[in-house]
């Protein structure tokens with residue numbers, strides 16, 4: 050049986066980044082939202098006037114919708130970190146199926162590198178009271194604490210090698226993506242010699258910090274069929290979170306994608322064997338290892354072997370993060386949006402030098418917060 | 432405290448006042464759910480295990496084991512620049528709950544000095560007139 054879309058009810062029909070991504074001085078986060086929205090609607094062959102549903106994270110949807118000049122009849126500001134934009138696919142699907150809207154626009158924009166001010170936190174949040182005073186600040190410290198525990202359980206040397214494999218393989222993909230921030234090859238020595246950020250993380254275990262926006266458009270089958278590009282059908286989705294701050298994470302080595310992966314696949318009526326491309330949020334090399342296991346691509350503690358010998362690099366047997374990922378392509382802060390863009394482009398066959406033949410089915414897994422939330426979506430083309 | 436303490440301080444809330452008052456007296460106190468008998472962290476009036484209002488305060492032993500740690504080499508904000516390398520850690524308290532803290536009393540931190548599972552004991556760092564931060568050192 051040819052693997053292809055089984056469900057054809059709701060599709061992603063337009064995707065784009067903002068005009069420039071990487072280091073973009075003097076553009077605000079909102080400008081990145083707007084440029085990406087403009088470009089994604091153009092990619093779809095739709096007008097802003099067609100948009101009747103709006104979803105975003107980072108800002109309230111009120112703020113961004115006003116900025117864009119739209120009056121949505123369906124609004125969703127679900128904000129659970131970088132996975133939000135994966136979860137928005139399912140929310141848009143549900144809204145379209147329920148008749149709440151017909152054309153849903155989802156936008157992201159973050160001047161992660163060049164923004165002029167940092168938002169201040171609410172001191173009543175538990176993290177501000179019970180983690181921040183100890184210097185639990187920023188993602189590298191949080192995720193490195195989880196990675197250290199994983200190393201303890203599964204062996205430091207082999208985990209270190211697995212992390213290096215992910216960093217090196219992901220860079221190889223980035224070199225094939227003209228939009229990628231990182232332009233130079235990375236050797237294993239480069240990885241091992243890069244400075245410590247938060248041990249056990251080297252600099253090259255950590256995602257980039259860039260300025261970028263991204264957007265996509267979701268619509269009904271009826272509308273999708275008349276549009277410019279091949280529809281990318283939503284097959285199945287799931288979302289969950291099991292904590293917010295890291296010290297409350299039930300198991301530092303087994304994120305909540307343990308639930309969303311199997312649910313999304315079951316809802317899609319598919320198995321791991323059907324997946325031609327995995328787009329897995331790589332905030333850190335460790336995030337990839339933990340997610341591969343939680344999603345069920347391999348057993349617990351097996352991810353370092355799963356990624357061995359550059360299996361996920363170009364030409365390898367498991368296609369992963371072909372854009373170059375958050376590690377080497379772009380990472381504005383809440384990177385999840387960009388997983389969607391690459392999955393759609395690969396399924397449409399638009400990826401140039403990094404194109405994977407004719408993939409039919411992709412699994413997208415976004416992680417948000419401190420391994421706190423995940424959204425998993427399976428998408429496919431005819 | 433010879434220098435002004437400029438790192439982020441906790442802002443106690445109504446339901447955590449007791450925790451911070453006890454910490455200032457160099458005691459570690461936890462909330463306990465009287466429905467199931469479990470201690471929990473962080474303090475809140477309604478328990479997260481049973482969603483029960485039958486909760487109380489208990490004094491912790493101060494003994495813990497190291498659950499995981501990192502060694503921060505790059506200061507996340509300028510206020511931590513003088514502290515690097517420092518050790519963010521998560522510890523398993525003897526009573527069951529897990530909490531975020533720092534490991535202190537080991538000199539210049541290196542991975543070799545820190546072993547997951549190692550026994551620890553609480554120690555308090557007075558950082559302001561009202562706040563003492565519970566930290567942990569090797570037992």
Ligand SMILES: [Zn+2]
Pocket residue numbers: 464465466467468469478480481482483
């Ligand atoms: Zn209870």
